[in-house]
Amino acid sequence: MSSRPPVAVVTTVTSDAHTWNLVYLQLLLEERGWQVINLGPCTPIGLVVESLAESDVDLLLVSTVNGHGLLEAPALLDAVLHVPERVRPPVVLGGKLHTHGEVGDDEVRRLRDMGFAEVFVGETAVDTFHAYLSGFSASSTANAA
Numbered sequence: 001m002s003s004r005p006p007v008a009v010v011t012t013v014t015s016d017a018h019t020w021n022l023v024y025l026q027l028l029l030e031e032r033g034w035q036v037i038n039l040g041p042c043t044p045i046g047l048v049v050e051s052l053a054e055s056d057v058d059l060l061l062v063s064t065v066n067g068h069g070l071l072e073a074p075a076l077l078d079a080v081l082h083v084p085e086r087v088r089p090p091v092v093l094g095g096k097l098h099t100h101g102e103v104g105d106d107e108v109r110r111l112r113d114m115g116f117a118e119v120f121v122g123e124t125a126v127d128t129f130h131a132y133l134s135g136f137s138a139s140s141t142a143n144a145a
């Protein structure tokens with residue numbers, strides 16, 4: 001049984017140059033005891049895939065706010081779904097995913113159906129992410145016991 005902290009890779013889509021969303025989420029996770037690998041803005045898909053192969057990653061968090069997330073995140077997910085299952089963490093997505101205001105429930109459902117473990121959008125995104133992480137820790141503890 002390992003007592004290492006959970007590890008998250010924080011990343012974004014290739015076109016997205018915004019940085020403070022990534023820093024914010026890194027700090028949020030670190031405050032909750034996570035170890036974070038922040039891949040920075042405009043992340044090449046290959047780098048994201050490499051980061052999973054080389055480390056023991058528990059969560060891949062994709063944050064994007066430039067409005068291209070809905071178009072680009074599926075290709076990133078597709079590449080990650082080719083990573084062997086034993087080293088593939090759940091992938092969560094959040095932020096400002098397109099340029100027409102908030103994405104609706106139908107889009108969120110479609111993204112979940114594609115394979116995103118969870119999608120966090122709108123004003124409640126951060127609160128629901130905290131709740132997700134609480135559930136995540138609870139199940140990790142249960143597995144370790």
Ligand code: B12
Nearest residue numbers: 016017018019020021063065066067094095096099120129
């Ligand atoms: C600073 C900024 C920039 C800077 C970025 C500098 C840098 N190094 O980061 C610069 C000038 C480079 C920039 C460029 C552009 N930007 Co800009 N930018 C902003 C601005 C003013 C602030 C972003 C910021 O730092 N916020 C602080 C962080 C902490 O908050 P956040 O990003 O909103 O993230 C929060 C939530 O979204 C959420 N969240 C985000 N991801 C995730 C993921 C999960 C899992 C969860 C739970 C929550 C979550 O949690 C965070 C904390 O609450 C916003 C407007 C605004 N006031 O938000 C526009 C904004 C993001 N930009 C926008 C646009 C359009 C652009 C450009 C396309 C403009 C242009 N025509 O060139 C380019 C795109 C560049 C690119 N290739 O990506 C739009 C995006 C529109 C959309 N999504 O519909 C915005 C919203 C402005 C607007 N109202 O139109 N931008």
